[in-house]
Amino acid sequence: MNMPAAAILALCAALLLLAPPSAALAQGTSSPIASGRGAVRATGTTTSARAAPAPLTTTQRAGIVHQHAVALTRRLASQLDEARRDRDRFRARCLSDILSQANALVRIIEQQLVSLRLAEDLHDASRQNHAVTVLRVQETRIGELDGNARICLGDTGPMTAGTRVIVIIDPSVPREDPTQRPAEGREFPWVPPPSTP
16 A cells, blocks of 8 residues: 555644543653644644544643643652752752752743633633743753753763764775885875974
């Protein structure tokens, strides 16, 4: 069965919309906020996410983001307490800084949740879009803070694994080994040393 690329793309997008948001979060492939934006058809038009059975509302998805932020702050607080018990000043200072940022993040998310609910009540699309945009940025920030906390704890995880260096040698570079003396008959011309002023 040969399908055009656009049809395959539309099918994949439809399958992503039908997947439950919890599955997308577990895989780390999609955000709860972005999962309701719609899919692109082969014609290039956008379809509504309401076609999926019992989708989460934007407010519900934003609530999930809030739950993730609160869970992060609780985990950071317990890790900070552990670092203080171990008298590890570096780790405690690092985690304290990240916890402060996470607490500010939770406050911003809570403000945007209130703003989003108000915009939905007033049917104000521009306010809704703004609140959703801010929530998406904050959701990204949650992941960044989580990664920074792992660095504080010394767990760099997959960030250091899999580094690969590719060297491309220009074809104009001579293939001779510069550490070896040239063969007889291929002497280099004598070049006088530079003169000093």
